Each structure stands twice: as C-alpha cells, then as structure tokens.
Amino acid sequence: MKLLEERILTDGVVKEGNILKVDRFLNHQMDPALFLEMAKEWKRLYEGCPVNKILTIEASGIGIACITAQVFGCPVVFAKKTKTKNIASDVYTASVMSYTTGNTYDVIVSREFLLPTDRLLLIDDFLANGAALDGLLELSRQAGAEVIGAGIAIEKAFQRGGERLRRAGLRIESLARIQSMEGRRIVFCDD
Amino acid sequence: MKLLEERILTDGVVKEGNILKVDRFLNHQMDPALFLEMAKEWKRLYEGCPVNKILTIEASGIGIACITAQVFGCPVVFAKKTKTKNIASDVYTASVMSYTTGNTYDVIVSREFLLPTDRLLLIDDFLANGAALDGLLELSRQAGAEVIGAGIAIEKAFQRGGERLRRAGLRIESLARIQSMEGRRIVFCDD
Numbered sequence: 001m002k003l004l005e006e007r008i009l010t011d012g013v014v015k016e017g018n019i020l021k022v023d024r025f026l027n028h029q030m031d032p033a034l035f036l037e038m039a040k041e042w043k044r045l046y047e048g049c050p051v052n053k054i055l056t057i058e059a060s061g062i063g064i065a066c067i068t069a070q071v072f073g074c075p076v077v078f079a080k081k082t083k084t085k086n087i088a089s090d091v092y093t094a095s096v097m098s099y100t101t102g103n104t105y106d107v108i109v110s111r112e113f114l115l116p117t118d119r120l121l122l123i124d125d126f127l128a129n130g131a132a133l134d135g136l137l138e139l140s141r142q143a144g145a146e147v148i149g150a151g152i153a154i155e156k157a158f159q160r161g162g163e164r165l166r167r168a169g170l171r172i173e174s175l176a177r178i179q180s181m182e183g184r185r186i187v188f189c190d191d
Numbered sequence: 192m193k194l195l196e197e198r199i200l201t202d203g204v205v206k207e208g209n210i211l212k213v214d215r216f217l218n219h220q221m222d223p224a225l226f227l228e229m230a231k232e233w234k235r236l237y238e239g240c241p242v243n244k245i246l247t248i249e250a251s252g253i254g255i256a257c258i259t260a261q262v263f264g265c266p267v268v269f270a271k272k273t274k275t276k277n278i279a280s281d282v283y284t285a286s287v288m289s290y291t292t293g294n295t296y297d298v299i300v301s302r303e304f305l306l307p308t309d310r311l312l313l314i315d316d317f318l319a320n321g322a323a324l325d326g327l328l329e330l331s332r333q334a335g336a337e338v339i340g341a342g343i344a345i346e347k348a349f350q351r352g353g354e355r356l357r358r359a360g361l362r363i364e365s366l367a368r369i370q371s372m373e374g375r376r377i378v379f380c381d382d
Binding site: 023024025028029030031032033035036058059062063065066067069070073075076077078080109110112113 | 223224254257
C-alpha cells in the first residue's frame with residue numbers, strides 16, 4: 001500500500017537492531033485518517049469473506065482494529081495482556097513470547113466474546129517473528145472460532161514469522177512489507 | 192446521551208463493590224458504531240473549541256479516542272503505562288494511583304507528541320476518582336499544552352473525581368452520569 005509505505009519513509013525512524021520506530025503515526029501518536037485508508041484496503045482485500053469480528057491485541061493494535069471494525073461493520077475484541085497467571089474459567093489464555101524483551105506474558109479474552117460461530121480477522125500493527133499472531137491464533141483455536149485471515153500494517157519480511165505462518169495456512173495481508181533496512185535505508189518487498 | 196445510557200442498561204453488569212462491567216461494548220469487546228455516535232456528541236458539545244489533538248490513556252481509552260480523533264479530524268496520542276521508573280529525558284512522566292487495585296503506575300508520553308501549542312481534548316472510558324485524568328492533566332502541564340476539556344464515556348457521579356476536577360476548572364463532558372447503582376439498579380443523574 002503506497003500510502004503507508006510513503007508514510008514509513010517520511011516519518012519512520014530506523015534504530016539499531018532492526019528496530020523501526022513508527023510512533024509518530026502508528027503506535028503512540030496515531031493518525032486516524034491513515035487508519036481509515038488502511039481499513040478500506042483490508043476491506044477490499046477481504047471482500048466477499050464472511051468476517052464477523054475483529055480480534056487484536058493490547059495496546060498498539062487497538063486503534064487500528066477499532067477503525068477497521070468500523071469499516072467492516074462488526075465489533076472488535078482485544079486480547080488483554082496480563083502478568084499474573086490467569087486460569088479463571090471464564091477466559092481463554094495464551095502465552096506470548098516477546099522477542100524484543102525476551103519476556104513471556106499471557107493474553108486473555110473472555111469466553112463470552114469469542115464464539116465457535118465467529119469468523120475472525122486478526123489485526124496488528126507489526127509482524128516480525130509472529131509471536132503476537134501465535135497468541136491470537138491460540139485464543140481463536142481454544143474458542144473454536146474460524147480465522148479468516150490476518151491484517152498487518154507493517155511486516156518485517158526479513159524475519160520469519162510471516163513465512164512460517166503462511167506455510168501453516170494462514171492468509172496474511174500486510175500493507176507494507178519491509179525486505180531490509182540496513183544502513184537505515186528501508187527497502188520494501190515490492191520495490 | 193440516551194443511546195449510551197440505554198446500552199449500559201441493556202449490556203452493563205453491576206458487580207459487588209460498585210463495579211460496573213461494560214466489557215460487552217466499551218472496553219474489551221468494543222462497538223465502533225456506538226463509539227462513532229459518542230464521538231459525534233463530543234464534537235457537538237465542543238463545537239467551536241480549537242481542539243487540535245486527542246490525549247488518552249492505555250488501554251481502554253484508545254479505541255474510543257481513535258474514533259473521536261477521526262471525527263475531530265486530528266491525531267490522537269495515548270499515554271503508555273509502564274511499571275518501570277522512566278526518567279528518560281525524551282518523555283513526560285506522571286504517576287497514576289489505581290483505586291481499584293491500590294497500585295501506582297507511571298504513564299509516559301514522548302515529548303515529541305505533546306507541545307506547548309497543543310489544545311487537548313482528554314478522552315477516557317471511565318471517570319470515578321479521577322486518577323487517570325489527573326495523570327493526563329499532569330502530562331499536559333509538563334508539556335505546557337492547553338487542555339480544552341475532557342470527554343468521558345461513563346462517570347460514576349457518586350464518586351468524587353468529577354466534582355473535584357470541575358471545581359478545579361476542568362470542563363468535563365460525560366455522556367452517561369451514574370448517580371447510584373445500589374441493589375444492581377442503575378440510576379442516571381438525568382433520570
């Protein structure tokens with residue numbers, strides 16, 4: 001998606017260790033006009049698919065997912081991060097290993113909000129190693145819900161999550177796929 | 192706002208200890224169509240006010256604030272919760288005391304995203320004791336930004352935050368103000 005790629009080139013900052021900071025428009029300060037265009041693009045890509053609910057993960061997925069749900073005309077549920085072991089009977093729980101920090105945390109969703117009849121679109125801001133998507137897929141599996149696919153804003157295609165998950169059969173629509181960002185120069189896969 | 196009050200009566204659940212669960216539509220599962228109507232109401236209430244940025248707090252304020260920013264045609268920034276003391280020079284930091292858990296946590300905002308020229312609308316899902324608003328006001332004060340007012344979805348008017356902050360001069364527009372919820376019966380201030 002050219003609009004997002006251009007915005008990454010304008011406002012993104014590449015830091016040491018393959019870190020791309022996009023907190024000017026995506027995950028700290030957020031641009032709802034950009035999110036609306038992203039949502040319309042996912043709507044176009046998933047046209048004809050029977051999505052009835054959006055599932056995302058706290059915190060930086062929430063804004064994007066909320067505007068995407070608006071465009072899809074459906075509710076959105078966010079998985080909550082929790083540091084305490086949660087084995088309550090009224091929630092689904094999955095562990096997520098953060099490759100950035102090395103820490104593992106649990107994410108939970110109330111059973112009431114993920115149903116076997118749900119056909120989910122998973123939304124998140126980044127895809128790198130796929131840990132967050134793994135967590136959302138595990139929650140969906142526990143609920144018996146169908147996952148139609150995933151919508152990702154920025155995929156770091158030089159990391160392995162996207163390839164691994166697509167091979168496992170997940171449809172993933174990433175609006176910007178970064179091939180490399182060596183020497184602070186960002187190269188997209190479609191360049 | 193009748194639409195929100197009716198939704199609280201339909202889908203809200205009153206629990207022991209004056210707790211109102213609205214996670215079916217507001218802060219776990221979220222209804223973007225409702226959020227759009229709430230945003231339009233704040234836009235009407237703050238008509239003519241020079242709001243140029245929305246400020247909210249992680250996590251349950253983000254969805255509401257994002258759609259509100261869409262209606263106001265401005266960016267939105269969310270204050271991030273952090274458990275680690277953050278004294279980095281590039282962020283503003285405020286402490287927030289959660290009355291629910293008794294814990295204190297810090298919220299941070301990058302200095303880059305709060306400017307002395309900003310005219311802020313603060314958005315959050317709940318107002319009870321006002322701890323979250325206190326934190327957002329403190330961040331705004333550090334930045335030298337002007338606070339135009341606050342937009343709250345649900346105010347527990349039987350707790351003291353709203354009265355205290357209005358007395359201190361803050362304009363607060365709460366879309367549903369709850370006078371009492373004894374015996375699980377919810378009474379709104381305008382009933």
